[in-house]
Amino acid sequence: MALAAALCVEREPQWWRVGLTLVVSVALQVGVNYANDYSDGVRGTDEVRVGPTRLTAGGLASAAAVKRAALLAFAVAAVAGLVLAAMTSWWIIAVGVAAILAAWFYTGGPNPYGYIGLGEVFVFVFFGLVATVGTVYVLIERIPGSSWWAGCLAGVLACALLAVNNLRDIPTDTVAGKRTVAVRLGDRRARLMYQVLMVLPVAFVVALCVSETWWAALGLAGLVAALPAIAAVRDGAAGRALIPVLGGTGRAQLIIGLATAVGIAIGRGSAG
Numbered sequence: 001m002a003l004a005a006a007l008c009v010e011r012e013p014q015w016w017r018v019g020l021t022l023v024v025s026v027a028l029q030v031g032v033n034y035a036n037d038y039s040d041g042v043r044g045t046d047e048v049r050v051g052p053t054r055l056t057a058g059g060l061a062s063a064a065a066v067k068r069a070a071l072l073a074f075a076v077a078a079v080a081g082l083v084l085a086a087m088t089s090w091w092i093i094a095v096g097v098a099a100i101l102a103a104w105f106y107t108g109g110p111n112p113y114g115y116i117g118l119g120e121v122f123v124f125v126f127f128g129l130v131a132t133v134g135t136v137y138v139l140i141e142r143i144p145g146s147s148w149w150a151g152c153l154a155g156v157l158a159c160a161l162l163a164v165n166n167l168r169d170i171p172t173d174t175v176a177g178k179r180t181v182a183v184r185l186g187d188r189r190a191r192l193m194y195q196v197l198m199v200l201p202v203a204f205v206v207a208l209c210v211s212e213t214w215w216a217a218l219g220l221a222g223l224v225a226a227l228p229a230i231a232a233v234r235d236g237a238a239g240r241a242l243i244p245v246l247g248g249t250g251r252a253q254l255i256i257g258l259a260t261a262v263g264i265a266i267g268r269g270s271a272g
Helices: 003-009 015-043 063-087 092-104 117-142 144-170 170-176 183-185 187-199 201-211 214-232 239-271
Strands: none
Touching: 003 201, 015 063, 015 092, 015 117, 063 092, 092 117, 092 170, 117 144, 117 239, 144 170, 144 183, 144 201, 144 214, 170 239, 183 187, 187 201, 187 214, 201 214, 214 239
């Protein structure tokens, strides 16, 4: 995300800032995965699992070790974020604290919001808006309007990744009492939601075409990578058959994001 945003800024970015934002984003991603593994494992949610074996539930590592790994990743993100805050604005600290708390309480704490169907909301906000708009801010110390459209683009794709993961886990999450959006909607409507989330990027790419440059339309080419995943969900893939869909969704997310960013960079270069 940091690299993609760097391609979109209006002037030459300071690359050390790009590096630090990349450290923050990767460390937070690693941290939330370990935290989720730990919390679901100690709650017993992963005792019967369709997806890949997890560390805590699968006995591959102790719960304490997984928790330490999560806290270490959050600490790395915090240190890198503090450096960025010192060089830009101290209010970034509040954003960083909110991101770490959101990562931990997704499945952690007495009332995890991921268990009551708010996962997609927080993913859209933190993996989309905060990650993208925040990265642009620390690079150029202001927030252009187009960064919000880019954040929405990243957000809906991140939500699609979570949606297909939760679609796969409807049977086990239902038994474990985890009331995700997919569990609340049921199989048929959860599949429809995933397909909508994979089509919505078209609207946000078009918005970037209007607000930035028509070169941003390169991102639409990345939607081709999403077609097999969309078709598999539409045709009723379930259980382990949805694991490749996760990979396909992730690839589409990467290709659409980079293609859009490169298109914006080309457009800025031609205009200059």
